[in-house]
Amino acid sequence: xxxxxxxxxxxxxxxxxxxxxxxxxxxxxxxxxxxxxxxxxxxxxxxxxxxxxxxxxxxxxxxxxxxxxxxxxxxxxxxxxxxxxxxxxxxxxxxxxxxxxxxxxxxxxxxxxxxxxxxxxxxxxxxxxxxxxxxxxxxxxxxxxxxxxxxxxxxxxxxxxxxxxxxxxxxxxxxxxxxxxxxxxxxxxxxxxxxxxxxxxxxxxxxxxxxxxxxxxxxxxxxxxxxxxxxxxxxxxxxxxxxxxxxxxxxxxxxxxxxxxxxxxxxxxxxxxxxxxxxxxxxxxxxxxxxxxxxxxxxxxxxxxxxxxxxxxxxxxxxxxxxxxxxxxxxxxxxxxxxxxxxxxxxxxxxxxxxxxxxxxxxxxxxxxxxxxxxxxxxxxxxxxxxxxxxxxxxxxxxxxxx
Ligand code: LLP
Numbered sequence: 001x002x003x004x005x006x007x008x009x010x011x012x013x014x015x016x017x018x019x020x021x022x023x024x025x026x027x028x029x030x031x032x033x034x035x036x037x038x039x040x041x042x043x044x045x046x047x048x049x050x051x052x053x054x055x056x057x058x059x060x061x062x063x064x065x066x067x068x069x070x071x072x073x074x075x076x077x078x079x080x081x082x083x084x085x086x087x088x089x090x091x092x093x094x095x096x097x098x099x100x101x102x103x104x105x106x107x108x109x110x111x112x113x114x115x116x117x118x119x120x121x122x123x124x125x126x127x128x129x130x131x132x133x134x135x136x137x138x139x140x141x142x143x144x145x146x147x148x149x150x151x152x153x154x155x156x157x158x159x160x161x162x163x164x165x166x167x168x169x170x171x172x173x174x175x176x177x178x179x180x181x182x183x184x185x186x187x188x189x190x191x192x193x194x195x196x197x198x199x200x201x202x203x204x205x206x207x208x209x210x211x212x213x214x215x216x217x218x219x220x221x222x223x224x225x226x227x228x229x230x231x232x233x234x235x236x237x238x239x240x241x242x243x244x245x246x247x248x249x250x251x252x253x254x255x256x257x258x259x260x261x262x263x264x265x266x267x268x269x270x271x272x273x274x275x276x277x278x279x280x281x282x283x284x285x286x287x288x289x290x291x292x293x294x295x296x297x298x299x300x301x302x303x304x305x306x307x308x309x310x311x312x313x314x315x316x317x318x319x320x321x322x323x324x325x326x327x328x329x330x331x332x333x334x335x336x337x338x339x340x341x342x343x344x345x346x347x348x349x350x351x352x353x354x355x356x357x358x359x360x361x362x363x364x365x366x367x368x369x370x371x372x373x374x375x376x377x378x379x380x381x382x383x384x385x386x387x388x389x390x391x392x393x394x395x396x397x398x399x400x401x402x403x
Pocket of ligand 1: 064066067085108204205207208209243244245246283284285286287322326379380
């Protein structure tokens with residue numbers, strides 16, 4: 001049940017971020033709504049990934065900046081030694097400014113503008129993940145103008161479904177991403193022939209919030225089929241990038257706050273056939289940052305409806321759009337109250353019926369001024385905020401700053 005006192009199960013493994021461990025006294029000094037990031041959770045997550053990859057020296061992690069580009073979060077991740085996966089010139093710049101070395105930056109996206117490509121060429125980033133033949137030709141042309149050679153990987157659309165929300169599935173032939181299987185050989189040959197292109201390898205990404213490892217096994221099988229064909233053709237594949245997508249447990253941010261990285265990396269260790277000298281690249285976003293973040297709001301009003309009770313909070317879909325956009329579940333806790341539970345629809349103040357964080361949520365009895373934590377909001381939260389209704393963009397605070 002949401003917001004009940006932590007059970008033994010909830011306490012097991014960590015005392016981090018459980019109800020009552022938020023620095024509520026410090027929260028009182030801060031204007032709500034805001035994002036709160038528990039750096040212990042983030043660091044433990046990064047350590048877990050590093051530990052997983054310790055024995056696989058040919059594996060490289062590029063954090064997908066799109067999940068959270070708060071500069072303070074980026075600095076912690078770059079200090080942990082990871083690279084960055086970017087999808088815009090702005091993200092490339094944010095990565096470099098946060099200390100990610102340019103030779104660990106990769107740049108994907110179906111619609112890179114000339115300005116963005118030039119910026120990335122100027123930074124000498126590690127690799128462009130190219131999504132079409134047309135883009136390949138433009139990168140070659142822009143690199144020629146600078147007398148440079150651009151390293152590129154070709155993003156292949158593997159035509160694999162993933163058991164996730166349709167808005168965040170990317171690997172089907174009907175999706176706009178990547179180059180189709182039927183066209184890929186022609187584009188590889190072109191990439192090898194172009195004078196200002198250095199063909200580095202292949203790139204995939206099948207979707208996000210994937211919890212069924214079978215989807216990643218299917219990806220490995222498809223990659224193996226392809227690399228066998230490519231080997232016969234003598235295409236030089238130096239690297240394989242499998243994208244991101246590992247999901248998290250939104251239901252249990254307290255006792256399952258570290259995603260199952262072991263099962264995830266094991267899929268690739270067991271199922272993906274790498275040739276001598278090939279490197280394997282990952283672009284995880286959500287699983288790195290989701291569980292460290294909460295959106296903190298204050299309760300404005302309790303309103304008795306005809307058949308339900310509303311807790312109207314000052315946070316809204318403009319700070320966290322995931323529930324409105326994907327009907328996403330986020331655990332909601334009243335971190336100010338220990339009173340017996342009552343049932344509420346937790347809603348924001350925006351003039352849209354979809355501005356609802358949760359329906360029929362059991363919360364400790366809730367009053368005006370209480371703090372509400374919306375959990376697992378570290379990924380695709382702050383970064384997707386908008387200024388709709390002239391709201392100010394939310395600020396993000398690290399637990400380190402609020403001691
Ligand atoms: N690489 C590529 C090429 C991607 O498109 C994405 C995410 C990632 C890596 C990182 O995926 P992750 O490990 O975070 O699943 N706003 C949505 C998620 C959109 C994901 C877009 N691409 C949400 O809030 O659920």
